[in-house]
Amino acid sequence: MKDALDVHRSLLAREVPHEVVRLPRVVLSADEIPEVLDLAASRCVVVRLYHADDRVAAVIVRAGEQPHPGAVLAALDARTLRSVRPAEVNAITDFAAPLVSPVLLPESVEVLADSCVGLSDVVYAPTGDSGTVLGISSRWLLTASRARVAELCSPMSPTIDLADDVDDDVRQLAQRLRDWR
Secondary structure (H helix, E strand, O other): OOOHHHHHHHHHHOOOOOEEEEOOOOOOOHHHHHHHHOOOHHHEEEEEEEEEOOEEEEEEEEOOOOOOHHHHHHHHOOOOEEEOOHHHHHHHHOOOHHHOOOOOOOOOOEEEEEHHHHHOOEEEEEOOOOOEEEEEEHHHHHHHOOOEEEOOOOOOOOOOOOOOOOOHHHHHHHHHHHHHO
């Protein structure tokens, strides 16, 4: 499994300014990072992995948020969307499923980032370790992760957990969004 040292070495090799921060206590999920660091959730990011048609996509969002399924479908120009199961996340990314780092994702994984991620100058992201986080400017994070930026978590839009397959209403919405473009 990849960990903080792998992330650190990769960023050093690319001369990306960053900091690996030791947490005061262990976290079991990236969504716990804001609480442990006593930061606003908007300053911390997490990675959600999805199967979009026949490919895998990683979506970077603020901690505690879920991307809007219709927005993800439209951004990926996909028809179906479902969450990647934890065992698959481990196998695909080589990171522990609840602590996937946005850095060092395989080239085969398409990376999207919610536009809200860029609103904070510095963000904190998981490193794959339960005891550390990556402190990095949002600009460098977006560059190092190869992310395409899209509006994925509209503040006024309801979000749902994609543990189950997306229903027909969401597919129809995504189709209307694709037709509108």
